């Protein structure tokens with residue numbers, strides 16, 4: 182869907198950057214622009230690999246690629262956020278055997294590789310990449326770059342269905358870039374809907390749109406804490422969840438995912454699990470219920486219930502799943518002290534990164550002031566507050 186209120190300044194800036202990078206327009210190659218948004222999860226983190234539910238929203242922070250089509254199958258890309266340029270021939274692109282050099286343009290090349298593996302026709306371009314998503318904060322600058330790249334590589338008149346595109350982008354990140362990721366990053370960026378959260382069943386990949394209550398804004402607070410322990414902790418949680426399933430399956434034949442465990446069965450067999458494994462399973466089972474309850478409360482506009490659900494989710498993420506940090510806890514505590522902040526919790530994989538808040542529109546300035554005044558002083562970090570509109574998924578930008 183074309184963006185109906187294109188940002189003229191950004192279009193002009195990127196068109197100028199394109200000319201500076203590659204020289205003035207070649208004949209008959211107009212500037213085209215595509216965009217893909219970042220996303221944030223309202224609730225249900227770490228449930229993707231447990232085949233549970235999540236509730237993502239696509240956000241206004243996004244990645245744009247301005248490009249001119251080339252006829253020779255070559256892709257050249259520059260980014261406003263990296264000095265290093267990328268260049269490859271689309272029919273020769275292959276994953277590096279040694280894991281690669283970790284170049285940002287690998288996300289673009291990976292997308293070309295993944296589309297070609299699926300036998301989908303793609304085309305070369307000269308492009309300039311620009312993003313308003315803070316890189317590496319868990320708002321998925323990587324998925325947005327993949328999706329925007331896909332749209333630039335594809336023939337704009339025959340763009341694929343968002344879930345198929347998301348699956349190919351996930352494959353690019355996993356098999357070409359070499360980062361194990363669930364599909365929610367790409368699905369939220371590809372298939373988000375303006376003003377709606379997406380209730381995603383991570384087993385079937387079915388989605389249901391959930392409207393947010395009128396007057397409630399999504400506000401992301403970035404703790405400024407770089408999540409250094411995240412990758413190893415993420416692997417540890419996955420292993421603990423797999424262990425829970427393996428041990429419980431001895432008593433519950435056929436159990437293959439924590440998605441299918443209920444609170445009663447967990448209570449009955451809890452003693453056979455090591456304490457940390459039992460705690461992880463308890464978080465997953467209860468969080469799954471909270472995601473569904475949050476979707477219902479959003480639809481009903483039940484703000485008190487949302488407040489309770491987010492508070493329980495944060496406490497469970499901190500105490501049972503052990504993925505919070507003092508910075509995340511402080512950010513949530515400050516937000517909760519502001520009248521008009523309906524609900525606050527950590528979001529994403531944890532150990533730093535961001536919190537997500539549901540805030541009455543009038544209260545956003547007070548939240549900004551409180552974070553500016555208290556958070557930095559209490560943590561020694563630099564906190565940031567981003568009120569974000571919920572937008573449509575990836576698509577072209579109308580340039581005329």
Ligand code: ADP
Pocket residue numbers: 244260261262263284285286288310311312315316317318319320321322323324326
């Ligand atoms: P996240 O997806 O949470 O932002 P990742 O580490 O998965 O964090 O992705 C960030 C990486 O994606 C960057 O380090 C960079 O390699 C690449 N990237 C994404 N967008 C851009 C961009 N506009 N310019 C350059 N690199 C980008």
Ligand code: MG
Pocket residue numbers: 321322323324366
């Ligand atoms: Mg990423």
